[in-house]
Amino acid sequence: MTYGDSRIYKKVEVIGTSSQSVEGAIQTAVDRAKKSLDKLSWFEVQEVRGHIDDTGKVTEYQVVLKIAFELS
Amino acid sequence: MTYGDSRIYKKVEVIGTSSQSVEGAIQTAVDRAKKSLDKLSWFEVQEVRGHIDDTGKVTEYQVVLKIAFELS
Amino acid sequence: MTYGDSRIYKKVEVIGTSSQSVEGAIQTAVDRAKKSLDKLSWFEVQEVRGHIDDTGKVTEYQVVLKIAFELS
Amino acid sequence: MTYGDSRIYKKVEVIGTSSQSVEGAIQTAVDRAKKSLDKLSWFEVQEVRGHIDDTGKVTEYQVVLKIAFELS
Amino acid sequence: MTYGDSRIYKKVEVIGTSSQSVEGAIQTAVDRAKKSLDKLSWFEVQEVRGHIDDTGKVTEYQVVLKIAFELS
Amino acid sequence: MTYGDSRIYKKVEVIGTSSQSVEGAIQTAVDRAKKSLDKLSWFEVQEVRGHIDDTGKVTEYQVVLKIAFELS
Amino acid sequence: MTYGDSRIYKKVEVIGTSSQSVEGAIQTAVDRAKKSLDKLSWFEVQEVRGHIDDTGKVTEYQVVLKIAFELS
Amino acid sequence: MTYGDSRIYKKVEVIGTSSQSVEGAIQTAVDRAKKSLDKLSWFEVQEVRGHIDDTGKVTEYQVVLKIAFELS
Amino acid sequence: MTYGDSRIYKKVEVIGTSSQSVEGAIQTAVDRAKKSLDKLSWFEVQEVRGHIDDTGKVTEYQVVLKIAFELS
Amino acid sequence: MTYGDSRIYKKVEVIGTSSQSVEGAIQTAVDRAKKSLDKLSWFEVQEVRGHIDDTGKVTEYQVVLKIAFELS
Amino acid sequence: MTYGDSRIYKKVEVIGTSSQSVEGAIQTAVDRAKKSLDKLSWFEVQEVRGHIDDTGKVTEYQVVLKIAFELS
Amino acid sequence: MTYGDSRIYKKVEVIGTSSQSVEGAIQTAVDRAKKSLDKLSWFEVQEVRGHIDDTGKVTEYQVVLKIAFELS
Numbered sequence: 001m002t003y004g005d006s007r008i009y010k011k012v013e014v015i016g017t018s019s020q021s022v023e024g025a026i027q028t029a030v031d032r033a034k035k036s037l038d039k040l041s042w043f044e045v046q047e048v049r050g051h052i053d054d055t056g057k058v059t060e061y062q063v064v065l066k067i068a069f070e071l072s
Numbered sequence: 073m074t075y076g077d078s079r080i081y082k083k084v085e086v087i088g089t090s091s092q093s094v095e096g097a098i099q100t101a102v103d104r105a106k107k108s109l110d111k112l113s114w115f116e117v118q119e120v121r122g123h124i125d126d127t128g129k130v131t132e133y134q135v136v137l138k139i140a141f142e143l144s
Numbered sequence: 145m146t147y148g149d150s151r152i153y154k155k156v157e158v159i160g161t162s163s164q165s166v167e168g169a170i171q172t173a174v175d176r177a178k179k180s181l182d183k184l185s186w187f188e189v190q191e192v193r194g195h196i197d198d199t200g201k202v203t204e205y206q207v208v209l210k211i212a213f214e215l216s
Numbered sequence: 217m218t219y220g221d222s223r224i225y226k227k228v229e230v231i232g233t234s235s236q237s238v239e240g241a242i243q244t245a246v247d248r249a250k251k252s253l254d255k256l257s258w259f260e261v262q263e264v265r266g267h268i269d270d271t272g273k274v275t276e277y278q279v280v281l282k283i284a285f286e287l288s
Numbered sequence: 289m290t291y292g293d294s295r296i297y298k299k300v301e302v303i304g305t306s307s308q309s310v311e312g313a314i315q316t317a318v319d320r321a322k323k324s325l326d327k328l329s330w331f332e333v334q335e336v337r338g339h340i341d342d343t344g345k346v347t348e349y350q351v352v353l354k355i356a357f358e359l360s
Numbered sequence: 361m362t363y364g365d366s367r368i369y370k371k372v373e374v375i376g377t378s379s380q381s382v383e384g385a386i387q388t389a390v391d392r393a394k395k396s397l398d399k400l401s402w403f404e405v406q407e408v409r410g411h412i413d414d415t416g417k418v419t420e421y422q423v424v425l426k427i428a429f430e431l432s
Numbered sequence: 433m434t435y436g437d438s439r440i441y442k443k444v445e446v447i448g449t450s451s452q453s454v455e456g457a458i459q460t461a462v463d464r465a466k467k468s469l470d471k472l473s474w475f476e477v478q479e480v481r482g483h484i485d486d487t488g489k490v491t492e493y494q495v496v497l498k499i500a501f502e503l504s
Numbered sequence: 505m506t507y508g509d510s511r512i513y514k515k516v517e518v519i520g521t522s523s524q525s526v527e528g529a530i531q532t533a534v535d536r537a538k539k540s541l542d543k544l545s546w547f548e549v550q551e552v553r554g555h556i557d558d559t560g561k562v563t564e565y566q567v568v569l570k571i572a573f574e575l576s
Numbered sequence: 577m578t579y580g581d582s583r584i585y586k587k588v589e590v591i592g593t594s595s596q597s598v599e600g601a602i603q604t605a606v607d608r609a610k611k612s613l614d615k616l617s618w619f620e621v622q623e624v625r626g627h628i629d630d631t632g633k634v635t636e637y638q639v640v641l642k643i644a645f646e647l648s
Numbered sequence: 649m650t651y652g653d654s655r656i657y658k659k660v661e662v663i664g665t666s667s668q669s670v671e672g673a674i675q676t677a678v679d680r681a682k683k684s685l686d687k688l689s690w691f692e693v694q695e696v697r698g699h700i701d702d703t704g705k706v707t708e709y710q711v712v713l714k715i716a717f718e719l720s
Numbered sequence: 721m722t723y724g725d726s727r728i729y730k731k732v733e734v735i736g737t738s739s740q741s742v743e744g745a746i747q748t749a750v751d752r753a754k755k756s757l758d759k760l761s762w763f764e765v766q767e768v769r770g771h772i773d774d775t776g777k778v779t780e781y782q783v784v785l786k787i788a789f790e791l792s
Numbered sequence: 793m794t795y796g797d798s799r800i801y802k803k804v805e806v807i808g809t810s811s812q813s814v815e816g817a818i819q820t821a822v823d824r825a826k827k828s829l830d831k832l833s834w835f836e837v838q839e840v841r842g843h844i845d846d847t848g849k850v851t852e853y854q855v856v857l858k859i860a861f862e863l864s
Contacts, residue, residue: 386698
């Protein structure tokens with residue numbers, strides 16, 4: 001990559017979930033994005049939320065993130 | 073739907089318009105999204121704007137919203 | 145274009161770069177969007193950033209912008 | 217009410233839902249707050265969201281609002 | 289209107305009220321602005337608030353909006 | 361207090377008023393909170409507003425603040 | 433004043449200064465607004481800033497505020 | 505749960521702490537909320553902060569979050 | 577100008593356009609404001625937007641800015 | 649000072665405290681900054697917070713502010 | 721530490737990275753700050769971002785945080 | 793540079809000015825930062841403001857930006 005060379009990136013907004021951790025939810029979202037998009041480059045966390053079940057346990061982390069990838 | 077199961081959602085940002093109401097503009101946007109996307113799940117209003125004609129009448133509500141749908 | 149006619153727009157978020165200026169980075173992003181999308185209508189600047197090289201020169205402007213286009 | 221008299225208000229954050237309209241969801245939330253709180257005074261809308269069913273119809277408006285009431 | 293022609297707009301911030309609906313409060317504000325300003329062009333909603341009476345009924349919607357008009 | 365010991369705090373949002381000063385309005389709100397809550401710990405100012413009477417005098421400062429207290 | 437009666441307010445943004453206090457700067461701004469506007473109703477503080485002189489003394493408080501007044 | 509059925513939720517703002525992790529601080533807060541509230545449904549992270557001890561070690565994560573629960 | 581002397585400023589919000597650059601759009605807005613207002617003092621950019629024509633060219637920069645002027 | 653002369657300023661973020669008032673906390677922070685920095689020019693308040701003691705008295709105002717100074 | 725004693729804090733903004741976790745990136749940033757600063761007191765997370773490599777794996781968490789320390 | 797290697801960056805906030813353009817003000821700020829800091833890496837624009845002289849001409853662009861540099 002060379003700076004100054006008119007690269008273009010696009011960002012998409014996705015929500016990944018994980019029963020384990022914030023990091024797990026991020027990787028889940030990136031994995032899915034990787035299936036349909038090439039040249040993923042970085043992510044930015046927008047929101048961290050989660051589900052609480054009837055017993056008061058956090059059973060799901062939901063991370064809203066933007067994923068940026070280079071357009072060719 | 074089961075919480076904790078690594079579901080992934082994507083959000084797209086659209087603007088719907090209606091000459092009648094905020095709710096009408098939302099439904100218009102959702103209708104159009106439904107044509108090309110499956111498993112629409114929820115929306116989030118970002119901005120409410122509108123057009124005013126020469127006689128001072130609000131002739132169009134413009135609602136910017138994010139629509140989330142599940143990726144399979 | 146007639147107001148009140150249920151037009152629908154979609155916004156995508158892209159990042160354009162230019163070694164010259166903020167305006168250059170905007171046009172670069174719009175040029176690329178034009179390749180794959182029709183009926184581009186307006187843009188909104190979200191962030192202006194840039195790269196600084198080892199000699200302290202700004203060698204790249206990076207503009208994050210939203211580009212709106214009409215859906216038919 | 218006299219201004220300058222050390223009145224105190226408290227705000228609570230609630231989410232009302234309605235299958236009909238934004239206004240309906242607001243009134244639903246206020247109705248419920250009224251059951252347990254006295255001297256409700258005003259509300260402030262924080263977010264407007266909603267559910268979309270499988271056929272692409274908006275079946276529920278969800279309005280997050282703050283409701284202020286006077287403490288005696 | 290031709291784009292690129294150095295048009296200038298000004299925005300004023302007003303609050304309209306209505307006992308009926310958000311849309312009613314917007315139209316009320318626009319009606320009043322129309323009395324003293326020409327060439328009203330669009331509005332942008334800033335806040336939606338309202339009054340609750342002693343019986344727990346929403347008796348007034350208050351919409352803070354910006355109204356833009358062209359300067360000649 | 362020992363850091364690392366799973367303390368829990370709750371925040372409530374209140375509005376205090378005073379005819380004298382911002383500090384007076386803060387203390388008024390804290391005084392009232394103290395009546396029904398124990399272990400008040402800190403406050404955070406959210407908004408400063410006020411009433412203006414017919415002669416153009418500021419007759420009331422209204423401070424919206426969050427008050428945090430420890431849950432036992 | 434009766435709620436539900438289509439009152440309209442306008443907000444203007446002004447900056448008041450005072451060498452003494454935040455409250456002084458607010459009153460200064462309101463005093464000036466009162467000269468050209470009737471029916472001032474409330475203010476909302478937007479920003480608090482100030483000038484520091486060469487000896488490190490705060491010699492001026494600058495308060496950016498919105499002042500709302502009723503339109504007849 | 506059926507969408508469109510006038511469910512009402514309330515959100516409270518709490519701060520959980522943990523010497524271990526962000527997730528730990530979230531669960532601590534939810535555990536405490538569960539003691540006094542039924543039907544906890546979801547949480548939203550507002551802020552992540554923490555304490556640093558004299559040796560430069562992060563000894564406490566402090567997570568400010570909103571917890572939503574259904575009102576019956 | 578002397579700090580500490582109770583100067584008052586007012587801000588107005590205008591939108592300037594230019595087919596050339598962000599700076600051009602700012603100057604256009606300031607030029608127009610100068611026609612009806614004295615003692616313009618500074619501006620603050622709020623938003624940068626623009627129009628894209630059918631060929632994908634940015635034909636208009638639209639800059640929303642606040643212009644401050646001293647009240648005498 | 650002459651406008652247009654490539655002056656450069658830097659901003660630092662500090663927190664001042666005072667047992668008396670918001671203004672006192674600001675001056676405390678500016679006093680300390682003055683010890684190590686020259687040419688202090690202005691400040692901008694970011695947050696106003698404070699400590700509440702066991703008896704419910706506000707014993708400390710904490711003001712987070714940015715202080716700007718000219719670089720030579 | 722005694723409240724009400726004119727303590728002063730300064731905040732610096734740093735970005736820590738870690739290939740493992742958000743917590744790891746925070747500790748990395750705090751470790752580095754500890755080398756040149758005394759009396760570190762707390763941190764506040766501003767942004768969580770990260771790098772994605774060619775295979776779609778999150779290989780680096782980047783946490784932007786503010787670190788506060790007491791000035792003596 | 794290798795991702796995943798515990799690099800640390802610091803951001804400082806500076807304000808550059810230029811009588812010519814936004815880009816000029818950015819470069820002025822970066823030039824000054826380069827004098828006292830090594831390994832400048834990127835900048836982020838926070839605000840664009842400017843001075844207007846008595847004839848209504850924009851005589852100075854003021855750009856508030858954050859400059860990030862690597863700590864060794």
